[in-house]
Amino acid sequence: MLRCLPTITDPAVLISTSTADDAGVYRVADDLALVQSVDYFTAIVDDPYAFGAIAAANALSDIYAMGARPLTGLNIIGFPKKRLPMEVMYDILRGGADKATEAEVVIIGGHTIEDSEPKYGIAVTGVVHPDRIISNAGAQPGDSLVLTKPLGMGIITTALRIDKASDEVMAEAIAVMATLNRAASEAMIVAGAHACTDVTGYGLVGHLGEMTAASGVGAELSVEKIPVVEATWDLARQGIVSGGARRTEDFLGERVVWASAVPAEAQLIVCDAETSGGLLIAVAPDREASLVAALRGAATPAASVIGKISADPRHRIHVRH
Structure with a gap:
């Protein structure tokens, strides 16, 4: 466009x-x-x-x-x-x-x-x-990928529209979405982050795809390390997802390589749209620990190392369980 x-x-x-x-x-x-x-x-x-x-x-x-x-x-x-x-x-x-x-x-x-x-x-x-400036184009092979908020906002707000989200789940989601990414940004600046993007309408995999394409690299993700609001799993198993999940998966196509052990609901969650999601930060591995410690000290909703940047001229994202 x-x-x-x-x-x-x-x-x-x-x-x-x-x-x-x-x-x-x-x-x-x-x-x-x-x-x-x-x-x-x-x-x-x-x-x-x-x-x-x-x-x-x-x-x-x-x-x-x-x-x-x-x-x-x-x-x-x-x-x-x-x-x-x-x-x-x-x-x-x-x-x-x-x-x-x-x-x-x-x-x-x-x-x-x-x-x-x-x-x-x-x-x-x-x-x-x-x-x-920290753009989405500076990620380097070997960088650790750190996420500062859990996934699930798109699925939970979709569930709300069909009366499938409890008050407790909505309260948790609202607290996450309303949290500023200010502290996370300050922590990544101090850590000397190589690249960053926020996870919003294209979901985790979609925005990581933009980062890898802009940086000329690939990436590896581990589903079991990705923070997710617990109620999201059951909602995803029921097929409650926004239309964004399918669009992201279709758009990236063969650039995303799914390990056979990755369940269908996990694929939906990492592709689904987020609202006011966390920062996805690419940082040198020797700065990973200090960044995570700073994020935890600032009480960000998550401070999870979810994967790493790889050398891949085809900019593929390998997702394993």
Whole structure:
């Protein structure tokens, strides 16, 4: 789709659409670059305040994934004012504002349109030193892959729509989705991470596929080491997954090599879409322990070494049990 856009020739553009990275980066001075991203989506939980907080955390995550510091945001909201009371919109915005305040980000404006269903997100601007950008294109063979949140958000929120998710499971999922990736980003910067991406709409395998393609490498994953919200397994066995799982699997095709021991539900989980997922970090093996220790010290939802980067010119991802 993006191929129809004009080729970018401005030398100040450091990162654009060519590597499917999490944000665009534009140099404004020798020691300063702007990092910009926009993200919004329809309501995935029933509580409007929680929806606002999750959407804000999700939008900020793209900036954190680049090793940057978010500064300002512009709200984007679509709302069916003839169908829902305005108090619902206020609660969505309040959830987003509180999460932005937690992140020390200032919401300086925004835009609202009338829509058929609630949609909310933020256009975020951050800053980073041009020499300290962490893109998805720097992974090196031998790097350890570390994940900072458990999987299962897409499956659980899909289950909610058909009344298959308990209050306890939803509470756990909301807590994970509303957690900022700020502490994880700070830890990976200190550890000298080679590459990073956040795990969102293309699922773990989809975003890892973008990283391996951009970096010119392959990867190996171990399913038993991947953190997953426990209730997700039973839901996946029931076939409760979003449409994103099948699309990711079809898109990557033969680039993903599944070991025979990997069960069908595990394949669905690692391919399924996530909302406000964790950071997937590629770090040198001799920095793995310090990164994991820092993540655990910061109480990130997960701090799991789930695989490694391999030398593979075909950019394949080998998934074993």
